[in-house]
Amino acid sequence: MVNDSKLETISGNMVQKRKSFDGLPFWTVSIAGGLLLCWSLWRICFSGIDYRALAIEVRGFSSQWNSKIHRYDPNVTSVIQQNQNVSSAIEQNQTKENEMNGREEEPLYRSMDEWEESSDNFYADSDFSYTVGNTVKNWDAKRQQWLRAHPHIKNYTEGGRPRILVLTGSQPYPCKNPIGDHLILRTFKNKQDYCRIHGLDMFYNTILLNQKMASYWAKIPLIRTAMVAHPEAEWIWWLDSDAVITDMEFEHPLEKYKDFNFILHGWEKNVYEKRSWLGINAGVFLIRNCEWSMDFMERWSVMGPESPLYESFAKILSDVLPDRPVTESDDQSALVYLMIKEKKKWGGKIYIENEYYFQGFWLDIVGTFENISKRYEAMEAEHTELSRRYAEKSARLYAVKRERYLKEIWAGLFERRPFVTHFAGCQPCSGNHNPIYKAEDCQNGLQRSLDFADDQVLRIYGFRRQQLQSVLVNPIHFHP
Structure with a gap:
């Protein structure tokens, strides 16, 4: 007969062994995964294999284990599948980036320094020049080569x-x-x-x-x-x-x-x-x-x-x-x-x-700012989503919204903010303005344009000038 204390000891040993047995698949998968990772890194660093080909190879190798692992722990299979989905998504994004840039497939350098030291670095060519009068041959191809060698630097925002x-x-x-x-x-x-x-x-x-x-x-x-x-x-x-950007959203x-x-x-x-x-x-x-x-x-x-x-x-x-x-x-x-x-x-x-003020002559523009501001204020009153508070990094999203409404009501150039106001002939630095203008007109017009643009920036920070050519500001009362 086995007394109660011995029975408890035997039962405890059996539970401990069961736990050890249950943990076996986990440790097996972990060790196998570690060895696989080390092998993968070795292949990348020393065999020159393309990382995409390697990813495909690893997925094929891993799929052989899925059915075996599933017998022990179905959750492990689920995690592996999630990782494979993430890898697939990354590959798709990289493919889209290459298509966006018009890039051809080409092995990437392991680091920027490696390209800088390579024979492909056209900047090291003694015939390469920054100056006019020294033509850069095949510049389009050189640009594409540089972009492929520096994939972390994008030619788009x-x-x-x-x-x-x-x-x-x-x-x-x-x-x-x-x-x-x-x-x-x-x-x-x-x-x-x-x-x-x-x-x-x-x-x-x-x-x-x-x-x-x-x-x-x-x-x-x-x-x-x-x-x-x-x-x-x-x-x-x-x-x-002497060109002022007077529509900070466009x-x-x-x-x-x-x-x-x-x-x-x-x-x-x-x-x-x-x-x-x-x-x-x-x-x-x-x-x-x-x-x-x-x-x-x-x-x-x-x-x-x-x-x-x-x-x-x-x-x-x-x-x-x-x-x-x-x-x-x-x-x-x-x-x-x-x-x-x-x-x-x-x-x-x-x-x-x-079709818009890519750049406009200042004399035609500086007297229209107050009326343009009133039209924009009326637009915000009608479409209150435009008059909310927002962070500066979100400003472009609200600009897209406003552009939609502007296209609905736009009746001409003077209905919207001019993109760029150009003070040609004013020469604000030298003061040698065109004699057909008065110096005061040039300076006042330039300050009005700068204030008009700066008010659009201050609005993001919750303030607005009391009027153009004033340094006094008031807080803005935003819609909820």
Whole structure:
């Protein structure tokens, strides 16, 4: 006979053995999984196997274990299946990213440093140059190669839009106009606010990259350099220092420009029929980061001050463009000349925009701000979801909502905020404004535009100016 104490001891030993037996599948799976992981890492590091092929191989190997493991613990099979689903989803996302970027399949470098040290690094080529006059051959292919070698750097934003680099700058010395430095600082803040809200990068330059190509010609060597320095950027958005972004919500309709490489404001009739040098404005434009653009800028720069033909082109441009004064060759006249004389070569990739204020002349705009603000306030009163509080990172979502209502009520350019207001002829830094304007008109108009734009930013932070050209603000009473 077994007494009660012995029975309890035997029972306890049996339970402990049962627990040990029940835990056996878990430890077996864990050890097998660890060995599989070590083997996988070894294959990746030393065998040069493609990680996608490896993932397929691992899944095939794992499937052989599923039926065996399920006999011991069905939950383990469920976890494995979840992991496989996650791996499949990652592969699908990577495939979509490659399709979005137009990338071909190619083995990736294990690190950025590995590419930088490799023979594929075209930046190490002694013939590779940042400057105008030294053509970069096969730039489109080089950009794609760089993007494939740096998969963590995307040529599109979080919202899936092609990446834009905002490019602007100002003179490398203090302004002569007493208020000039303050105005230049505010125009910088204006562009930086827009870039922060929309997730764009900006390069602000304050030095001449080519001493001969000064003033309005300085943009060409700068853009050329920026393209090479930023292969991840699909577009370069050039903005003169006296251009103010006055709609902080609007974004370029890039899908509209998918077949074009150069976008600027103007009127085709004024360019191709009237041959007017004022048919476009060269102070604000989008240019695609591609070989075509590099070739175009090389051709454009031939009429600039670094070229031996510079003085000759002054008269040539005036002969072709009847309303142009006989002065030195300038970038805008040279651009119109190319559009007319070499239309077959370049015209098919140039888009002249006038359906919205891609950039608008300040005299036509600065007096409309109060009326535009009233229309936007009325829109928010009618559609209260537009007048809620939201974080700055959510601003673009509300901009999309507003755009939908704007399209319903839009009756013309003056019904909505102008995207960019350009103070051409005002020269706020030097003070050497066009004599047909008064200095006070230029300065007051510029400050009104900056305040109008800044109010849109302050709204995100819960405040609004009492009026334009005022430093006093009031808190906003939002709808619930």
